[in-house]
Amino acid sequence: MLSKSQARTFFISGTLACAVAFVGLTLDTFRRIPAQTRAAAITPDVARGKELWDHNNCMGCHSLFGEGAYYAPELTKVYERRGESFIRGMLTDPEAMFKGQRKMQKYAFSEPDKAALVAFFRWTGQVDLNGFPAKPPLARQATPSRRDVPQPQIFGQLCIVCHSLAGQGGNVGPALDGVGNRRDAEYLRRWLRDPPAVKPDTRMPKLGLPDSQIDELVAFLEAQR
Amino acid sequence: MRYESQRIAWWFFATCMLLFGLQIVYGFIMAFAHTGHDGLHAFIPFHAARATHTNLLVMWLLCGFMGSAYFIIPEECETELVWPWLAKLQLAALVAVGVTAIIGFHFNWWEGRKFLEIPRPLDYLVVIDVLAFIANIGMTVWRGRRLTTTSMVLFFGLLMAALLYLPGMIPTNNQTIDSYWRWWVVHLWVEGVWELIMGGILAFLLIKLTGVDREVIEKWLYVIVGFTFLSGILGTGHHYYWIGTPRYWLVVGGVFSALEPVAFLGMAIYAISMARRGGRNHPNRVALQWSIGCAVMSFVGAGFLGFAHTLPQVNLYTHGTLITAMHGHMAFWGAYAMLVLAMIAYTLPLLTGRNLYDSTASVFAFWTANIGMIAMTLAFAVAGITQVVLERRLGMDFLQVQTEIQVHFWGLILAASLFTLGILAFIWVFIRSGWPVARVSAKGDASDVSALPLADQAVQGA
16 A cells, blocks of 8 residues: 555655656747747837737736637737727727627727737737637638629728628628618718718718728629629 | 634634625626626726736635634644734735735726736735745744644645746736746646645645544645646646647647546545545534535536636637636635635634534535535536637627627526625624634644544544
8 A cells, every 4th residue: 555655755756757847848938939929020019019908907808819808809810800990990989889889998099009009919910829719610601692893801800890791790780781782882982981971870980991992892882782 | 723823814814704705796796797787887897897806816815825824834833823923914914915906906007917917016015925924834834843744735835836926927028928927827826836735724624624544644645736736737738729839738738637637536535535534523514514515616616627628629619718717716616715715614613712613604605605606607607608609619709699698697697696695604604703712722622533542543544
C-alpha cells in the first residue's frame, strides 16, 4: 500500500516535472508570438487602441479573441465584418444604429481615439488565432436573385446589421427580399441619402454614404425582385 | 477554539458575508439587463456590474481563505498567532482597497482585463497586504511547536497564490501576451494553487469532523494535490487555443485538461470515503454536509462541466459564449464558495459559543442554496447551448440570438432567487450566532473527535 512519503514524492516530482515543461513551452511560445501576432504591425496607433480598450473596460461587455463578457458582440473580426465607417459610427453614437435595443455606453472619443480603435481592430483581425472564430458550418448562403448585379461590399458590412436578405442579417429593419418590387430607384436613392427626411419616425439613421456607394446600393436593391 | 488569536477569523468571515451579499445584488442587476430591463444603465452599466460581481467574489473568497488560515494555523502549529494586530490591520487595509476599487469601477477607473480589473496603483497595495498576511502566517508556522502536512500545504498554497499575482502586472502592448500572462494568474490560481488551499482546508475539516487518523487523511491529500498539479499546470493550455499562441497548445491543453476531472473526482471520493470511514458522528453535521458538498459540487461544476467544453473541437464553438458562464458559476460555487461556507459553518459555534448548527435555518441554507445553484446552472446551460447553435453554428446575428434567449434569463432570475433565500438563511445564522466571545479552552472543540484518546483513534484509522 502507498505510504505517506511515497505520496509526497509523487506530489513533488509530478509538480516539478509539469512546472518545468510549462516554463519550457512558455519560452518557446514567446519566441513564436511575434510572427503569429504580426507584432511588427503594432503601430503606436494600435497600442493606443489597446490602451483605450483596457481603460474603458470594453471586455466588460464585449469579447476579444473570445475573452470577455457575453453581453455584446465578439469584436476580433469586427473590422472585416462591419468596416471602418460602422465602427466609427458606433463609437460616435452607439444608439443611432440600435435604437431601443441593448445599450452601449456613449463615450466622448476624439477623432484620433476613434482612429486608434479602428487600427486596433484591424490588427486583432489579422492575428492568427488557429481558426477562431469559426465560420458557422450550418449557415445558409444567401443566393442573390440576380447574379449580374453583384452585392456591394458595404451591403454586407452595414445594411445587413439591421436588415436581412434570404434569411441572413438583423431584424431591426424590414427584410429586403423583393424590395425592388416595392420601391423604385428614385425613392431608394432619396431614402439612402437621408431616411428621416422621407419618414420622420424611422429608426434608420442618416448614414452619410458617398454618392458612389449609394449608386451601387440602389442598383443592387432595385434588382431584388 | 484553543487560542485567543483564532478569534480574528470571525472578522474575516463577517466581511465574507457582507461582500457575498453585495455580489448577489450585482448578479441580479446583470440578469435583469439580459432580459432587457436595464433601468440602471446610466449609473451601473453592465461592465461595471460585471467587474463588481467578479471582483467581489475574488475578494470575499480571499477573505475567507485568510480567515480560515488564521483559524487553522494556530491550531495546527499549537501556538498563538505571532502578530494578531497585523491581521486586523491587514483586514482593514484589504477592505479599504476593495471598497476604493469597486467605487472606482462605477467611475470608469479600472484596467479592463477580465478578473484583474483592479487599477494598477491598487494592485501594489493588494500585493503589500497579501505579503503582510503571508509573513504573519509564515512566522507562526516557523515558531510553531508542531509542523503538520495540512498547515504546510495550506501555507504553500497561499504563498504561491501571492507570487502568481505578479505575472498579471507585466506591461505589454500586445493583446496576446497580455492574455497569456493574465491566465497565469487566473488559471494557475483557480485550477492550481487555490486547489492546494482547498485541499489543506478540506483536510483540516475532515480531520476535525470525521476523526479519521491524520496520517491517512494527509497521505491522500498529497495524492489529490499531486493529481491537481499534474493536470492543472499544463491544463492552462486550454486558455491558449485561440489567443494567437502556437497550435501545439490545442494538443497540450486538450490532453491535460481532460485529466482535470480526475483530480476533482479524487477529491470527491476522498471526502466521502473519509466521512464514511470515520464512523463517529460530530454533532456539527451541517459543517460536514458543506465539506462533502464542496467536494461533490466542485467535481460537477469544475471537473465535469469544465470538461464538457474543454476539448478544442467543442471549444471552437463554445468559447466566449454563455457556456462559460454556466461552468464558471457552479465551479466557483462548488470549489471555493462552499469551502469557505464549510469553514464558517464549522468554526462559528467555536468562535461564538452558540451552537445553531442543527437549527432549521442552517439546514435550509445548505439545501436551498445548492438546489438554487443547480437550477441557475441549468438556466445558463439552456441559454448557452441555444446561443451556440443559433449564433455559432447557424450564423444568426448576435443581438437577434440574445432576444431569442431572453426567456432563459427569467429562469435564471427565479433560480437565483431560490439561491439567494438559502444564502440569506446562512447569513441569518451567522448574525444570530452573535459576537466572537467564546472562552478559550485548552481542550479546544469539546466535540472534536480528533481530540479523543489515541486508542480510539487507532481503531478509526485502521
